[in-house]
Amino acid sequence: MAYKIVASQCTVCGACEFECPNAAISMKRGMYVIEAAKCTECEGHFDKPQCVAVCPVENTCIPA
């Protein structure tokens, strides 16, 4: 029950960081990563995972 970011595709724009309702996304050593323990796949907050919806690159925020 968590999402992850495909590092090789991420543009490090940070759009997902602002949108995550659980503050699960943060910058680690120059890359954005999702902390699996905090990610709820946006259940109870929104009907779609926010990181997927805002990310400009297809298939970059994906189920882990």
Next chain:
Amino acid sequence: MQKLLQLQDFGGPGAKTLDEVRREAAQGGCSSTGGSGKASCGSGAGQGDLSPEVWDKVKNHPCYSEQAHHHFARMHVAVAPACNIQCNYCNRKYDCANESRPGVVSEKLTPEQAARKVLTVASTIPQMTVLGVAGPGDPLANPGKTFKTFELVAETAPDIKLCLSTNGLTLPDHVDRIQAMNVDHVTITINMVDPEIGAKIYPWIFYNHRRIEGVEASRILSERQLLGLEMLTARGILVKVNSVMIPGVNDKHLVEVNRAVKSRGAFLHNIMPLISEPEHGTVFGLTGQRGPTAQELKALQDACEGEMNMMRHCRQCRADAVGLLGEDRSAEFSTDKVMEMEVEYDLEARQAYQAKVEQEREVIARAKQAELAKLADETSAIKIQVAVATKGGGRVNEHFGHAHEFQIYEVSTTGAKFIGHRRVDLYCEGGYASADGVEPIIRALNDCSAVLVAKIGVCPKDSLEGAGIEAVETYAFEFIEKSVIAYFKDYLERVGKSEIRHVVRGDADIRQGAFIET
């Protein structure tokens, strides 16, 4: 201070002193009385049909006044990487294509680094009067970082003007904050007011926590953009509108966009050519969508001009550019260097420089009026375009072989009008002519009858001549507009005496790729 003095010396070796020029100018022209003369020389000073209040706000803004951009500089800092919409001419690996050139990546800064950089640059370069946040994504999709940067800069440097650019989606939510922070210009990129057309430009937007696609996305975007525009103008904040001209998609429609934004109070409209190359990896780049030619762009700008002020000197420069527009000094101010430099913010020295420029501009405006007066009894219907090689200060002061770009003026008996820049590859590299030779430059200047330069070699001069473009060194180090008008007068005389034949010139190329000084 040493630097300051150097910067004030605009002209080259052969330039006249300010006083000489002033004496000359005082003999002719519309008025010879200091300040009051300025009003009667309105158009000469570049005011056009802007109201005095608006002119007062923009006259020293390099992005808004084609005159000011000879003398003042703005700086953009890349503090806003995230974006909330997708444009088909943007590949988000690079900076926002609305505000800088596609295919450019700028160094991302934290608000603290950015503020420090701004202050360092401003204390070294007195021309630096404007700070913009324009990307690399959408500043209002990163409101925390954008406003924090403004706050930090305003604390130390209250004289620096703040501006920001946005795609407009979240603009209505931030209008109060923008007003509270004293931001004096906002640029909104508006490419359509018809969602059907929008759907061909924007595949999706992210709004109210949902990704919205198709016509609905553009309907919301357009509504939000126009609402934001109305809210800003109602509060007296200046709004410029940028539009990207995409042939076959929104080119004809932009006339309608022009009307819509003018009626809502935008003070300036800047129509930019689509820049689209497959290697940028944008949707338009990959589908082979072409950009407009120079004449197509000019025709559209002319069609809109009766409606409102058009901006023609934008060259979609880099979002982190430092220095006078086009003269990029970013390398001197890398983040590492900036963090080490001592900063002493000298407000007085900056004001002294600005006062000096004020004087010089008045002189330039008068010199132009004086020259124009000599055309008063000419009645020819001839209209030509003239290219100018310059490195700033409003003078013809660049060597043909060293020019990265040319300024293009349209001139007729009614006067000289700046219509745009043409970028070119350097003709002369390390003393040798470049491999492609002069051909690409000829293509870029193909719609011009002449090119005014400080100096030019015999070979390129002959090649230009062969293509019907006269290379002229007579006006080296003179003021540009005055020279363009003087050349035109001479041109008319020679046509009158049948020494030369007037030829209507063809279309020209708009060069693709980023404007980066190397």
